[in-house]
Amino acid sequence: MDLDESGVYPFASHAEFGNHLRACVERSVATLHMFDPDFSVFPLGASDVDALLRDFLRTGGHVRLAMHRTGHIERNYPRFLRLLKDYSHRIECRVTGRNLHQLTDSFCIGDEVNIVRRFHSDHMRGEAAFNMPQSAEISAERFRGIWAESLPGLHATTTGL
Template sequence: MALPIICWGFESAVVPRTLPCICEITAIMDHPSESTFDAFAAYRQAVADVLALAGQTIIVFDPDLGECGFEAPATLALLEAACQRSPRSDALRIVLHDPDFVERDCPRLQRFLCDYGHRASLRISDPGSRSWTQPFIVVDGEHLVARFHPAWPRGKACLAMPSAVTRFSTQFETLWLRGENRAIGSPLGL
């Protein structure tokens, strides 16, 4: 499902934001749906679609965040909007096996994590937990985007289906509790 692009007070597309209108959100909540994808572009679009629905929490597991598109300005704008909307201090939680890609290739995401450190956090998984490799994103405990294998683009998106996210949420909490906090960005030296 492609959602309309809305620019908030900008005439150029410098800060595009993909947000659904209230009638689209209501339609999604009333009609659970499941769809599949088999290309990385479709996966990134599914990620953007569920991030636009975020109201409270976003939990993300990915071995390295290499394919989810979090470095794209439009996706970062969605993460920023979600963190601003959420009243929770744990609005965005991310668990990775390997932070090298984020540290090396994601300066925008690093800046976002520094700016929203009060709402967003990142942990590195415990070496004993690295057998789990299926990337997923769960939004508000009821929307899911999951790939079946980290090397392949095939996966599914489940909207308004809390029963589909239970296994992933439980696995995430296990990874989160065993993981170690990771500061991303440059220390201030204070």
């Protein structure tokens, strides 16, 4: 898939989700906004995703993650925790309050024009859309609302410093 190519791509497997997520990170320049209940299916611990995120952050990008629970990342993604420590000035993580725990979708929005979205966090079925701001618009608005209602969480160190 050419990085300039636009389109919507349905997916139904973990592998397809991971490939589209990598493409979303690779296509993004300024912002990555991600929401998932716990990020357990996001390949944040993979070495190639770590390299893509490091390149994105090194060139000035900013990452925001919102989640219900941080435990999976803390236990299973040491690479992402190192990334958070190395780029704490460019990565923000927030945790939702109980009032938002009914939210079960999952998405990554790149520059508000690219999106990889699973319709429900318990299933792999979803779609990716690239260079299509209208496809990312509703989820981007949802993310802004989730972000505003969430509190800082998942810090670079256990003390949050």
